[in-house]
Amino acid sequence: MAIDKQALRKRALLLAEAGGKNVAAALVAEFHISRQAANRHLMQLVKDGDIVPSGLTKARIYQAAIKQEAGQLFPREGLAEDLVWRSIGAPVVKDLPENVRDIWHYGMTEMINNAIDHSGSPGIRVAIRRTALHTFGLVADDGEGIFLKIQRALGLADPRESILELAKGKLTTDPKNHTGEGIFFSSKMFDSFTIFSGNLRFLHDDGSRGFLMEHPADAPGTFVCMELANDSTRTPNDVFYQYAAPDELSFDKTVVPVRLAQYEGEKLVSRSQAKRLTARLEKFKTVILDFTGVESIGQGFADELFRVFAAAHPALDLVPMHMTTAVQDMTNRILAGRDMKQVLP
Numbered sequence: 001m002a003i004d005k006q007a008l009r010k011r012a013l014l015l016a017e018a019g020g021k022n023v024a025a026a027l028v029a030e031f032h033i034s035r036q037a038a039n040r041h042l043m044q045l046v047k048d049g050d051i052v053p054s055g056l057t058k059a060r061i062y063q064a065a066i067k068q069e070a071g072q073l074f075p076r077e078g079l080a081e082d083l084v085w086r087s088i089g090a091p092v093v094k095d096l097p098e099n100v101r102d103i104w105h106y107g108m109t110e111m112i113n114n115a116i117d118h119s120g121s122p123g124i125r126v127a128i129r130r131t132a133l134h135t136f137g138l139v140a141d142d143g144e145g146i147f148l149k150i151q152r153a154l155g156l157a158d159p160r161e162s163i164l165e166l167a168k169g170k171l172t173t174d175p176k177n178h179t180g181e182g183i184f185f186s187s188k189m190f191d192s193f194t195i196f197s198g199n200l201r202f203l204h205d206d207g208s209r210g211f212l213m214e215h216p217a218d219a220p221g222t223f224v225c226m227e228l229a230n231d232s233t234r235t236p237n238d239v240f241y242q243y244a245a246p247d248e249l250s251f252d253k254t255v256v257p258v259r260l261a262q263y264e265g266e267k268l269v270s271r272s273q274a275k276r277l278t279a280r281l282e283k284f285k286t287v288i289l290d291f292t293g294v295e296s297i298g299q300g301f302a303d304e305l306f307r308v309f310a311a312a313h314p315a316l317d318l319v320p321m322h323m324t325t326a327v328q329d330m331t332n333r334i335l336a337g338r339d340m341k342q343v344l345p
Helices: 004-018 025-031 035-047 083-095 099-116 146-154 160-169 182-189 236-242 271-278 299-312 325-343
Strands: 052-053 061-064 068-075 124-131 134-141 192-205 210-231 252-257 286-290 318-323
Touching: 004 035, 004 052, 004 061, 025 035, 025 124, 035 061, 052 236, 061 160, 061 182, 068 083, 083 124, 083 318, 099 124, 099 134, 099 160, 099 182, 099 210, 124 146, 146 160, 146 192, 160 182, 160 192, 160 252, 160 271, 286 299, 299 318, 299 325
Parallel strands: 252 286, 286 318
Antiparallel strands: 052 061, 068 124, 124 134, 134 210, 192 210
């Protein structure tokens, strides 16, 4: 059977990006080829400058070669994001497809502008690195930290609540000068988009949805890391239209991961948790409530969400998805009670 050389090449490059250990053995197992054939393919990638070998033959590691990279620490005062993009980002992605260049242009300039306007940091570090398969970007500052800043601006009880607010979208601490759309749309355009600040991180991966994880390093400031496949077919408009109302270009639709309303070890049972979840949702016309990772909900939480909040905002379309049977049953109980009250004299 003929070997799909393109598939083998891509798999080898992915393994190299993932650490590069036992690459030949993995190719032998996955593509049913001999060890010698696997090594020949790997040597061709080395010759092409796509991977770099290190170590002895039996324990050889293949790492993704850096095709291009650029980076610089800029003083924040007087900095302009378009100038940074032209000097750092654009040269690295100039020969990639237009849609990929457009995503990098949008995402990098939005994140640099956020750091300029919000971080208060003396300097901003911008870096971009390209391999054969992917390009990786970084925008970092030594300021207050995005989650603490959002907590302070919105009067939140805990910085972890900032993650939920970011996931909703339309969040800004400076409404006169910002729409609050930059992070939301950037996080959806990239294959991977991560914000590290303090001991928290916000992560969005293509194929999954944003979620909260605690990060052990209590690093100062904010680090935004972006990753995109060099052959991605996604366009910025694909993302914009996904969250626009039908026949409109306005940002009127959002997807909210419901599990962000709960902290580790908690159940979603209280009205206060539901109120935290629904804060600012009246800014949208359609809200998709993604219950992935939520096993059950309490009566108080469900009633506050599906009866009290829904009744207070009748023009808002709440669309639940990915419910477990337990969540669906509780929701149905609340909806049945709500409908019964509406028909009673």
